[in-house]
Amino acid sequence: MIVAVGIDVVLVDRFTRSLARTPSLADRLFTETERHTRSGSPRSPESMAARFAAKEAVAxxxxxxxxxxxxxCEVVPDEAGRPWLSVTGTVAAAAAERGISRWHLSLSHDGGIASAMVVAEG
Structure with missing residues (x-):
C-alpha cells in the first residue's frame, strides 16, 4: 500500500554555487558513498543535485x-548501479512511525534541473 509520495526539483547551477560557497556543505549533506562513484571519482554536479532532491523528496x-x-537518508547504488534509498536513524524512525517499510526512488537530470520522486510503501 502506498503511504506517501514525495517529489523535489533542484536547479543544478544554484546547487553547485551553494556547494562552492560553503565547502563543508557537501560533507554535511552527503555520505562518502554519495559523493563518489563506485570507481572513486567525484560525482557530477547533476548527480549530486539529484541526490539532494531525493533527500528532500523523502522529507x-x-x-x-x-x-x-x-x-x-542515503542514496546508494544496487549491484546494477541503479539508485536506491537506505534509511537509518532519524529517517528510519520517522518512516516506522508512519508505517513505511519500503521506498521506491527515481532520479533524473536534464536542462539544468535535477529531480527526484519517492514513493513510500507500507
Whole structure:
C-alpha cells in the first residue's frame, strides 16, 4: 500500500554555487558513498543535485518532521548501479512511525534541473 509520495526539483547551477560557497556543505549533506562513484571519482554536479532532491523528496513524503539527519537518508547504488534509498536513524524512525517499510526512488537530470520522486510503501 502506498503511504506517501514525495517529489523535489533542484536547479543544478544554484546547487553547485551553494556547494562552492560553503565547502563543508557537501560533507554535511552527503555520505562518502554519495559523493563518489563506485570507481572513486567525484560525482557530477547533476548527480549530486539529484541526490539532494531525493533527500528532500523523502522529507516531504514523511511530512517534513523536525530533527531528520541528512546522513540518515542515503542514496546508494544496487549491484546494477541503479539508485536506491537506505534509511537509518532519524529517517528510519520517522518512516516506522508512519508505517513505511519500503521506498521506491527515481532520479533524473536534464536542462539544468535535477529531480527526484519517492514513493513510500507500507
Amino acid at each position: 516531504k513524503a514523511l511530512g517534513a518532521p523536525a530533527g531528520l539527519s541528512w546522513h540518515d
